[in-house]
Amino acid sequence: MTQQGLKIAVIGGGSSYTPELIEGFILNYATFPVREIVLVDIEPGRRKLSIVGQLARRMVAKSGLPITVKLTLDRREALAGADFVSTQMRVGMLEARGWDETIPLKYGMIGQETTGPGGMMKALRTIPVLLDVARDMEELCPDAWLLNFTNPAGMVTEAVNKYSRIRTIGLCNSPIAAYKWLSQLYKVPIERISCEFAGLNHLHYISRIEIDGESKLEELLDNRDGYSARNVPQYEWNGALLRTLNAIPSYYLKYFYLHRELLAEQQAAAARGETRAETVQRLEEELFELYQDVNLAEKPKQLEQRGGAYYSEAAVRLMNSLHNDKGDIQTLNVANNGILDFLPDDACIEVNCRVQRSGPVPLPVQTVPEAAKGLIHAVKTYEQLAIRAAVTGSRDLALTALAHHPLVPSVSAAEKMLNEMLERNKAYLGRFFMDEAAVR
Structure with missing residues (x-):
């Protein structure tokens, strides 16, 4: 940070989410004085940028x-001297998301982007590109945080x-969406709500919910609609399952617990030409049409229809807390290091952390549903194999990763799908x- 303020680099600056991020910087300027925001993208994203x-x-x-907004296609220029780097990119853009969602369906498997x-x-x-970004940061802004x-x-x-x-931290809008849901449900400010999250990104369980110190979990287990997201089809949770877990699962866990129903719905939607990728494409076109209005000078309400609503609130809050050594509690993706004793120390988990200037400190987890530990472990095994495949380019590791994913029922089908x-x-x-290529 210079005397004039902070420099923020946004990788994927042409994203439709960017106005949310800008709004967050504006609203928090008094405690988080941003001097320069550099939005960087690649050549195919020039128009959106x-x-x-x-x-x-x-x-x-x-x-x-007094904030300067710069636009560039030169990533190194954007990263030089940055204090914080935020990533919101989509390698392959929405076309590749369409492949992710439709090809698995042909093989009788869930098609979903995460x-x-x-x-x-x-x-x-994505992983190789992010590692390229990290290598640039090691040279150009080694003390910056990658969010x-x-x-x-x-x-x-x-x-x-x-x-x-x-130094990197992962964040997701799902936990803050849960707080928003509870705030609206009980008509209390978020500051009075306390939750414990335990698990992985898009695979967490909320095992404690308190308002002013009073537990609300038991009564919420009967509210089986629960909090959810626009990009996950809606089915009611099974009451016996929730009571046995004694926790509220992430809405992404419906792909596991309601696998057959969601697969059938996805296949029907794809047959109608209504995949999530196509829906997002239409939303994006509408948003960018709005963004071109020279009289528009604020984030449009329509942006909340995108799956990442509240992202900027979470991202700017995290930057602010790191910068000001706030010591507040946020739900983040960090290295396990013994917090969940059934996972490796280097596994990335999603849990509550106390955020200090030196970084997030994961808090001990009081409760993980016993019945959920096997699923969490199985998915983490898949994730670690897939990460190694991404880094090495090994088809064998990629297939082995799929073979150990609970949503993949057949190795032979998985091999055909993978190819x-x-x-x-x-x-x-x-x-x-x-x-x-070597053979050729």
Whole structure:
């Protein structure tokens, strides 16, 4: 940080989420004085970067704050001297998300961008790029924090932790969405609510919910609709399951506990041409149409229809707490280091942390549902195998990862699916084709 203020680099600056982030910096300027925001993207994202960047500049101008917004396609320029680096990128853009969602369905498997085979393909595309970003940071801003919102957030964060020297933290909007749900349900401010999260990114359980110190968990177990997200189909939780777990599962766990129902719904939606990727594509087009309005100088309400609502609130709060050594409690993706005794120390987990200037300190977890430990361990085994596959380009490791994922019922089907998905993603997965290139 210079005397003038902080420099923030946003990787994937042309994202539709960027106005949320800009709004967060404006609202928190008094305690988090941002001097310069650099939005960086790649050549195919130039148009979106320009549109979002101009809106960001209008938002800052309206605020009257001395913040400079820069746009660039030069990542190294953006990273040089940065205090914080935020990532919100999508390697392969929405076209690749469409592959993640539809190819597994052909083989009778869940198609989703962060869970199951589609999530693995997103990880294989994303991890090498994030490690390239980390290597640039080691040279250009070695003391900066890398705050990763790019999915699958837990796997990407774990990879950066393992294969670089950069300080990184993963974050997700799911925990803050849970707090928003509880705040609206009980009509109390979030500050009076306390929850314990335990598990992995998109695979956590809320095992404690208190308002002013009074437990609300038991009564909420009967509210089986629970908190959810726009990008996860809605089915009511089974009451006996929730009572036995004595916890509220992440809405992404419906892919595991209601596998058959969600798979059938996905297959029907794909047949109608209504995948989530196509829905998001339409939302994005509407948003960017709005963003081009020269009279617009604030985040439009329509942005909340995207799956990542509240992201900026979580991201800016984390930056603010790190910068000001606040010591407040936030739910983050960090290295396990003994917190969950049934997982390796280097596993990235999603738990409550006390945020200090030196970094987040995971808090001891009081309760993990016994019945959930096996599922958490199985998914973490898959994740660690998939991370190694992403780094090495090993098809064998990728197949072994899929074979150990609870949502993959057949290794032979998985092998056929993997070959098709790799071929479709060939432009982004060169290391998986190196032997083939050597033969030619």
